Each structure stands twice: as structure tokens, then as C-alpha cells.
Amino acid sequence: MSGGIVLNWLASTPDFAVPYALAALGLIISERAGVLSLGAEGLMLVGALAGIGAQIAMGQPAVSLVLAMLAASAVSLLFAVMVIWLRVNQVIAGLALVFFCQGLTALVGSLAEWTNHATGGIGAMALWPLSLLPGAGRLFEQNAMVWLTLPIFLAVAWFLSRTSAGLRLRAVGENPQAADAAGIRVTVWRLAAVLAGSALVGLAGAYISVVSTKLWIAGMTGGRGWIAVGLVIFARWSPWKALVGALLFGCIEALIPQLAAAGVQLPQYFVMMTPYAVTLGVMVWVALSRRGADEEPGALGQPYVREERR
Amino acid sequence: MVDATLAAIAQPAQTDPDAALRARRQPLARRRYALEIRQHMGWRRQALILAAALLAGLAISAAILVAAGVPADELANEFVMQTFFDGQNFRAVLFQAAPMILVGLAGSLAFRARFWNLGLEGQMIWGAIGATAVSMWQIGPEPLRLPLMFAAAIGCGLLWVLGPAWLKIRLGVNEIISTLMLNYMAANFLLHLVYGSWKDPKDNFPYSPQFRIFERLPELGAGVSSAIVLAAVVALFAWWLVGVSRAGLYLRFVDANPRVAHANGVPVRRTIYGAVLLSGAMAGLAGLAVASGQEGRLTQAFYQGYGFSGILIAFLARNNPLAATVVALLVAALFVTGRSLQVFYQVPFSMVQLIQAIIVVCVASSDFFIRHRLRRVGGEAVQ
Numbered sequence: 001m002s003g004g005i006v007l008n009w010l011a012s013t014p015d016f017a018v019p020y021a022l023a024a025l026g027l028i029i030s031e032r033a034g035v036l037s038l039g040a041e042g043l044m045l046v047g048a049l050a051g052i053g054a055q056i057a058m059g060q061p062a063v064s065l066v067l068a069m070l071a072a073s074a075v076s077l078l079f080a081v082m083v084i085w086l087r088v089n090q091v092i093a094g095l096a097l098v099f100f101c102q103g104l105t106a107l108v109g110s111l112a113e114w115t116n117h118a119t120g121g122i123g124a125m126a127l128w129p130l131s132l133l134p135g136a137g138r139l140f141e142q143n144a145m146v147w148l149t150l151p152i153f154l155a156v157a158w159f160l161s162r163t164s165a166g167l168r169l170r171a172v173g174e175n176p177q178a179a180d181a182a183g184i185r186v187t188v189w190r191l192a193a194v195l196a197g198s199a200l201v202g203l204a205g206a207y208i209s210v211v212s213t214k215l216w217i218a219g220m221t222g223g224r225g226w227i228a229v230g231l232v233i234f235a236r237w238s239p240w241k242a243l244v245g246a247l248l249f250g251c252i253e254a255l256i257p258q259l260a261a262a263g264v265q266l267p268q269y270f271v272m273m274t275p276y277a278v279t280l281g282v283m284v285w286v287a288l289s290r291r292g293a294d295e296e297p298g299a300l301g302q303p304y305v306r307e308e309r310r
Numbered sequence: 311m312v313d314a315t316l317a318a319i320a321q322p323a324q325t326d327p328d329a330a331l332r333a334r335r336q337p338l339a340r341r342r343y344a345l346e347i348r349q350h351m352g353w354r355r356q357a358l359i360l361a362a363a364l365l366a367g368l369a370i371s372a373a374i375l376v377a378a379g380v381p382a383d384e385l386a387n388e389f390v391m392q393t394f395f396d397g398q399n400f401r402a403v404l405f406q407a408a409p410m411i412l413v414g415l416a417g418s419l420a421f422r423a424r425f426w427n428l429g430l431e432g433q434m435i436w437g438a439i440g441a442t443a444v445s446m447w448q449i450g451p452e453p454l455r456l457p458l459m460f461a462a463a464i465g466c467g468l469l470w471v472l473g474p475a476w477l478k479i480r481l482g483v484n485e486i487i488s489t490l491m492l493n494y495m496a497a498n499f500l501l502h503l504v505y506g507s508w509k510d511p512k513d514n515f516p517y518s519p520q521f522r523i524f525e526r527l528p529e530l531g532a533g534v535s536s537a538i539v540l541a542a543v544v545a546l547f548a549w550w551l552v553g554v555s556r557a558g559l560y561l562r563f564v565d566a567n568p569r570v571a572h573a574n575g576v577p578v579r580r581t582i583y584g585a586v587l588l589s590g591a592m593a594g595l596a597g598l599a600v601a602s603g604q605e606g607r608l609t610q611a612f613y614q615g616y617g618f619s620g621i622l623i624a625f626l627a628r629n630n631p632l633a634a635t636v637v638a639l640l641v642a643a644l645f646v647t648g649r650s651l652q653v654f655y656q657v658p659f660s661m662v663q664l665i666q667a668i669i670v671v672c673v674a675s676s677d678f679f680i681r682h683r684l685r686r687v688g689g690e691a692v693q
Contacts, residue, residue, distance in 0.1 A: 038486065082671065086678040091426060091486070092625055096670045099618050103664025110658045111378060218660065223494050230487040269502035276491040283488060287481035305347070 009251075009258040011138045014146045015212055017250025019044070019204040019221075021149055023228035024235065024242040025156055026200030032160060032237060033193030034173035036301040038094025039079050040201050041225025042101025047072045047202030048209035049105040052114055052216040055209075061122040065145070065206050072202020073195045075101060080194040084187050087303040098225075106218040114216045121214045145211050152200070157239040169193055173297035176304040186304045201225070223276065230279045234286050236295040245282070252278055348683045356680055363676035367669035374664065380655045388654075389647045399646060401534060407642035408537035408603060409434075412596035413620030414638040415548045418629035420471075420589035422552065422561045423582045424568065429474060429489030430593045431617030432496035433467040437594025438601040439500065440466030442518050442608040445525045446508060452524050459525060459598060467594015468587050470496065475586040479579055493617065504610045518608035527603040537603030541635075544592060548631035551588075561585055593620070615645075615663060622666050626673055641666065 023040055030037040050071030054064035079097045082088040109115050122143050130140040160166040171179040172189040180186050208224070209216050227249065235241035256271050376382050394400060413430050420427035427433075440462035444450070450458045470492060477483035504516040512519065527536045552558040560581040563571035572578045600612045619641050627633035648662035 078671070082675055086675045087681075088674040088677065092670070092674055095428070095618075095621060096667050096674065099622070099663050100667035100671065103660045103662070103667055106660030107374075107378065107658055107664060110660075218658075223490070226487060226490045230484075230491070233484060233487070267502065269498040269505070273495045273498045276494040280488055280491045283483050284477060284481065287477070287483045 005258055005262055007135065007138060008261075009254055011141070012258070013247065013250040013254040014142050014149075015250075016253040017246045018146055018149050019207050019212070019224055020228055020231060020249050021153070021243050021246035022204035022207065023201045023225060024231040024246060025153060025239055026197040026202075026204065027228055027232045028197070028235070028237055028239055028242060029156065029160075029169075029200065030193050030197030031232060031300055032173045032297055033169050033190050034176060034297055034299040034302065034304070035080075035083060035190055035194050036090045036094065037079075037194065037197060037201075038091060038229060039076065039097030039101070039198075039225075040228050041221060041223065042098035043072045043076055043198050043201040044205030044208070044221040044225045044228075045101050045105040045219070046075045047205030048220060049109055049114070049205075049216060050202070051206030051210040052117070052119065053108075053112065055119045056114060056117055059120060061210055064210050065203060068206030068210070069199035069202045072205065073199045075104075076194055076198030076201075079198075080191050083303060084190050084194070087305060090301050090303070102219060109216055109218055116215055116217065118215050119210070121211050143211055145207055153239055153243055160239065170297070173299055176299050176302075180304070180306065186306075190304070201228075204228070227275060227279050230283055234282045236286075237297060238295070249275060249278065344685050345682055346685050348681055351680050359676050359679050360673065363672040364669065367665075367672035370668050370672070371665040374668075375651070375657065375661065378655075378657050378661070380651060380657060384655075388650060389643070394643065399650075401532070402646045403639065403643045404538045405535055405604065406645050407639050408535065408541040409596040409599040409616060410619060410623065410638040410642045410645070411538075411541035411545055411635050412592050412599055413616050414623030414627065414634040414641075415545060415631055416589045416592035416596065417620040417624030418627060418631060418634050419548060419552070419585050419592065421624050422565050422629045423585035424565060425475065425478065425582060425586045425589075426486045427471060427474075427489055427586060427589050427593075428486055428617065428621065429471060429492050429590075430596075430620040431613045432489065432493040433470045433590045433593035434597035434600070434613045434616055435493075435496040435500050436466040436470040437463035437597030438608055438612065439503065439597075440594065441598045441601050442508070442521075445521050446518065455522075455525050456527075456602075459602060460595070463594040463598035464591040465594070467590045467592070467597065469590075471586055471590030471593075475583060479582060497613070500608070500613075501610060504608060508608065510607070516610045517605075520607050521602060525602060526606055527599070535603050537599045540595070540599065540603075541638075544595065545631055545635045548592075548634075552629075552631055557581065557584060596620075618663060619645075619666065622670050625670060 023044060027037050027040055047068040051064045051068035054067040055061065058064065076097075078100070079093055082093040082096075083090050122145070124141045125144045125147060126137075126141045130137065133140070160170065168179070168184045169189055169192075171182070171184060172186050172193075176186045179189075204224075205221060208221060213220070231242055231245045231249070234245050252274055256266075256274070259266060259271075372382070372385055375385055380388075394403075413434065416430055416433070417427065441459040444455065444459045444462045449455075471489070474483070474485050474488040474492065477488055478485040501516075504518060508518045509515075510517055510519045527540065530536050530539065550558075552561065560571070560576050563574065563576045564578055564581050568578050571581075596616065597613070600616075601608055605612055619638075623634050623637045623641055627637045644662055644665060648657075648659055648665075651657040651661065652659050
């Protein structure tokens, strides 16, 4: 019987892991270009709200997810203008973006009456030969977004490490002065990175509302955006490590309902603390091991002021 | 002669690429303005730019409120007349301002030490829990109860920020994430208490039993709570600390450049610890101000919005304690207005958060015009 619980647990892990994975990947893109994107929590909310709005209006999950990405990108334009052109402190701009999005999504969500409005999600998609495996086959019946997450990771990792465009993006985050001298347009690359990264963060939010819970509640991301910010530090700005970290977090979150279903008595609110406690623990562990400290993009969080170039 | 030749040899190498660049960047007479760093701007013009930014923020917010269904003429009436010129509402603003001032001061003190204390809500929760514990377990004789609640609130708030402070200073753990994670943990612990063993046995609602009268911050008469006096005293203390005391001088050194401060013999670590722990203590007091001054018990969501407001107040006040007090009063007025808009026009309370964020965006962006200027370069630069 315990084998059943383990299988259930593993089978439900990807559903919890995908939002972390996509949000962390989006943050990696932006931070590799040197823009510290603390607004993830807010952008996830925008994605979640836009996704559910489109889902209620049209009922096409694919369209909803794309619209959510566009909405998050559009809102992040505000952040991009602040940090790239107006050179506002990136921490302040990121925090302001979170407050802005929290207020905006709660306002729009309640005015449009999308709160607690249940919608149809997307069904499971069995990965054909593997899903026929006896017992473990259930692991390979996930929704399409779970399967799509892998190629997205492949594409971004390949882009960042194997293409000349990815090299430019990283150069802008590493040493904008040198990149500028080499003829790379710093502002354009940073803008592109923020918009593309935000689209993925928005997709992560929309996954929560459209695919996972299938409804909208104000503030429903509940700190997952901040956990993703921590995850990026844990992953040392590497997509694959971020994926591993996301799976780890997914495992922990997926374990909670499984234990409850198995009748294990746990103090509910202490259990709800675990993702945050684990994030904190992971941050401490990263600091203690000090591994790859030099992998942080050199100009992360610093505005590029061309007029001050020396 | 030789000098001139040397200069002629040396110059082209330096100027030519520049000129070529300029010619390419300014193809037509379109780029007639260049951006440059402004060295200094008089305080009058700075104030003017700040006022313009505030006005722009308020105008955008007003437009959103009107779009959300509040009649435009009612808006001015509601915010200006009702809030500031109506005795009862003004008392409500003062009532609301006490915890606001405390979290604003808490934010500005930590930010002065370059520590992003985003855990104000968590420290506030712990302050309120500490104060409530003293009340629940009836620690100490009745006349000493309130001072003991103060001590507990300060102690708990301080301890809740000690962890992230230590992690940041010793291990370099990012305090933004650690303090935020601790907020969520504190909030869950609060729920554990008010839904669990601290639930009021009288009506089984998720809040603690009511405080007794000697556990409440006393009223000063005319409906004004002494919480505002507490906030004012803490504000004066913060002003003295930051502006007059030696510790304040150290803080300014650390804020300017920790490394240089260290080289000049400033005890950098002790200064940062001091500022951050005091910040936690003040946030703990804010928790007490809500629990004992407003609600009279520990409730499940009393802290919501204060952390953000504290950060924004500190930012708008540029970490100046006296300015933070004034900004906190305005934010309190916004809260009170928000509540009445919520009642009369069904505008969700999150609107208050949205307005705060819009104002911060406007003010933060206006800094650009203080720090830069557009200089006319004229057509003759392009040859």
C-alpha cells in the first residue's frame, strides 16, 4: 500500500514543480542580463489573473496561457522602463512592481467578478510508450504543460549557453561597459531579457490558476514568486539546477496532501510553513557551501549609466 | 612646435572614433539633446519635482478610482474634506497612524544600515504574539502587565529579525528572501495559534480572548488612543538616534560605504546589528499598537499591508524619521479613505495598495530628473 502512496506522490510532483521551474527560468533570463527581477510574485499574479480571465471568456487553455504571458510582459514593461531607462534602484522598483500587481490583480479580479469562478482545465496527456508501464505508468500521465516545460528548458538553456545571442545577453549582465564597447546595445538586450523572462513568470502564474487550481483567488500565488527568486540563487543562475531545485520543491509540496490523505496527523499550519522553511534552509546551505559564488552575473542589480562610463 | 605635432599625432587617435560615433549616432539633426548627469540641484527644484511626481501619482490613482466606479466629485470630498476636516475621521487617521509610523520608522532604520528588512510584517506578528502571550498567561501583577507586554513585543520583534541579520552579516545570505520567508512562517504560526490553543473559548472565532482593560493602551480622552503618543515618542527617539547620536553618525558612514567606514574605525557590524535589531523592535511595537491599541486581541490578519506600507513610507521619506512620521500620517489617511470607499462604493481595499505602489513608482521615477538633465547639443555638433 505504501508503494501506492509513493507513486501518487511522485505522480503529483510535476504539477507542483512546474510553476517554480518556469518562474525560476524566467528570472534566470532576466538576471543573466543583469536585471534583478524581484517582481516575480507580482508578475505571477498578473499571469494567473489574465489566464483565468481569458479562460472564463474563451475556455481555450492554450490561448489563455499565451495571453497570460503577454499580460505579464506588458506589465513588466513598467518595471523595465523604471530600471533600464530611469535607473531606479532595482530593489525598490521590483518591490513597487509587486505591490502594484497585488493591488491591480485584486482590484481587477473583484471588479470583473472572476474570484472563485471555476473553469475547465486541461486534461492529462499520456506519454505513450512509457505510460503503458505497469504501475509506474501513472507517472507519465501529466498535463501538456508539464511535458512542454522540458522543451522550454532545453530551448532556454541552449539559447543562453550555445548561441551568440545568448552570449550577448550574458555579456550585458556580466560587464555592460565592455558589452557596450563591443557594440552590443545594452538597453535593448536588457529590455528583451526582462520582457521574455516576465513572459515565463506570467506563464508560471497562469499554470497555477488555469491548469492547477482552475480558479482565481486574490493573492493566490502565496509567495511562490519569492521562493522562485530564492531558487535562482540556489541554482546559481543555471537553468538545469533550477529545474532540479523546482522538482525538489515540488516533491516537498506534493508530499503534504499525500500524507494528509494517508491519515498522518500533522499540525496543518506548520506543514504550510515547510516551503518557506526549506527555501530559508537552502539559502543557508548555499551560503555555507559557497559553491560557485563567482557564477553570479557581474553587473546584477546595477543600472547601466552610459554617461558615467569610463 | 614639437608639442603641437605631438598633440596632432596623439589627438586623431582619440577624437576620430568619437567623431565617427557621433556622426553615426546623430544622422540627421534629430538628436539635439544629450543626457548628462546633473551634479547638483537646489532643494527648491527638487521639492518641485517631488511635488509634481506626487501629483502625477495621485492623478493616476484618481483616474483608476473613477474608472472603478467612484464619482469624481465624491473622491475629492472623501479624501480631503472627510478625512482631514471631520473630527471623527481625523481621529480615525490618528488611530490608524500609530502602527504606520512605527513600521515606517522600523523600515527607515534598517534601510539606513543597507539592510532590506522586508520582514516587518513577521516582526509585527511576533510583537503582537509576545504581547498577547503576556495577557493570555497573566504574567506579572496587573499594574505591571502593560510594561511587560511592551517588553515582550519588543523582545519578540527583535528576536525575529536577529536570525536574518546574523545570516546576512556572517554568511552573506540575501536578507530580502530570508526576511520574506520568515513573514510567511510567522503568518502561519499566527494562524496556528488563533485557530488552535489561543482561540477565544467564548465564541470560537479565530481570535484570542479579549485583553482586559489594564492590558489595553489607555485612551487619552476624546477618542484619541495613547498609541499615537507612543509612536510620536519612538519617532523622536529615532530622530535623535539618527540625527544627533554617535550611532547615527556611524549609520551614515555605513550607509555611504561600509568598507570605507570600517577602514575609518567605525564598528560596522555592531552598527548594522543595532539598526536592524531596533528596526525589529519597532515593528514589534507596531504589532503591540494594533493588538493592544486597536483590536484589543490577537486577530488573524491584522498585519496585512503594514509591511509594504512600512517599506514605502521609508522609501518616500528617504529614511528620515521625521519625514517618515509625516508620510505615515498620509498613508494612514489613505487607509481610512480606502476603508470608507470600500464601504460606500465596494472598491476593494487592495486599491490602497495599488495607490501606494503608483505613488512610489512616480516618486522613484522622478529621481531621474533630479539626477540627470537634458542638455541641448545643437546642430553644430553634427558636421
